[in-house]
Amino acid sequence: MATTTAERITAAVDFHALNAMLNLYDSEGRIPFEKDRQAVEAFMATQVQPNALTFPSQEDKLSWLVSEGYYDPQVLAGYDRGFVLALFAHARRAPFRFQTFLGAWKFYTSYALKTFDGKHYLEDFAERSVMVALTLARGDEQQARQLTEEILSGRFQPATPTFLNAGKQQRGELISCFLLRIEDNMESIGRAVNSALQLSKRGGGVAFLLSNLREAGAPIKRIENQSSGVVPVMKMLEDAFSYANQLGARQGAGAVWLHVHPSRYFTLS
Known part of the structure; x- marks a missing residue:
């Protein structure tokens, strides 16, 4: 049959x-x-x-x-x-x-x-x-x-x-979420990328506020059209989240927040 x-x-x-x-x-x-x-x-x-x-x-x-x-x-x-x-x-x-x-x-x-x-x-x-x-x-x-x-x-x-x-010797932290703000300077951006790596390694999800970053094309030291805007910073953070995981247990997870901002509409790819 x-x-x-x-x-x-x-x-x-x-x-x-x-x-x-x-x-x-x-x-x-x-x-x-x-x-x-x-x-x-x-x-x-x-x-x-x-x-x-x-x-x-x-x-x-x-x-x-x-x-x-x-x-x-x-x-x-x-x-x-x-x-x-x-x-x-x-x-x-x-x-x-x-x-x-x-x-x-x-x-x-x-x-x-x-x-x-x-x-x-x-x-x-x-x-x-x-x-x-x-x-x-x-x-x-x-x-x-x-x-x-x-x-x-x-x-x-x-x-x-x-x-x-919880209860393990080889472990990350017990905290789920971390909220951080990035200021409009290279030092703060560099610290943010390192924070994304370190906190993801420890098992936390990380959110960054990008509203203080100047828009793309804004002047730097009075020189016009120099700022790269928020998207390159977002891409660096994305790479950090993708790279770091907690001993293979879970992938890094991140979010970015942008309030009303001078940046024009942009498309992420």
Whole structure:
């Protein structure tokens, strides 16, 4: 008996293909959401579980992660060890499940702690949530427990730099956004490019106010038609954002703001 393309894809347990089948409607015009759930199961079974390092106990795992330079020992030292182990056990019992394939794929691609060679996973979502909660609570056991509950329930999701970096030894900052102003001189422009590199390296998004820069064609030291305007500065910032990333975890992200300005309308290419 002949099989359809959809049936052959399902048989191969291709999680990408299962996820793509959300674009196919059944005979009654309904979206097959169960295919996305199957994609999550296939992804976890074929990509995550075989590549996850296992340990005899949570205590052994935490000790190894600290000694090998993965977890920040100062975060864990702020709590009683028994509380930390109990919180990890509580989080693991929570009924958390990834609701979509995209959510699971994004977490294990970008957020989960991996070995330095990138080949093995060292965390699941529950463990990442606990480390974030322990970091943010700063020794307050009640707050750490509450934050863990809020994250696992989906009521609270920390911003990317916080969820990505909290509790790790090799990390960027926990702050999402930086707002800076560029003045109309070479020194300020140079500092801005360096700031774009450094802040992007640390995982922050950066926005610059360019309104103080003179327009293209404005005089410099009384010599007419010398200023290059704001677009070349924007291009330098774009290059900086494109170049810097946080250990490959996320690309740099930037924005520029320009209030009412003498510059004529221009087209970015």
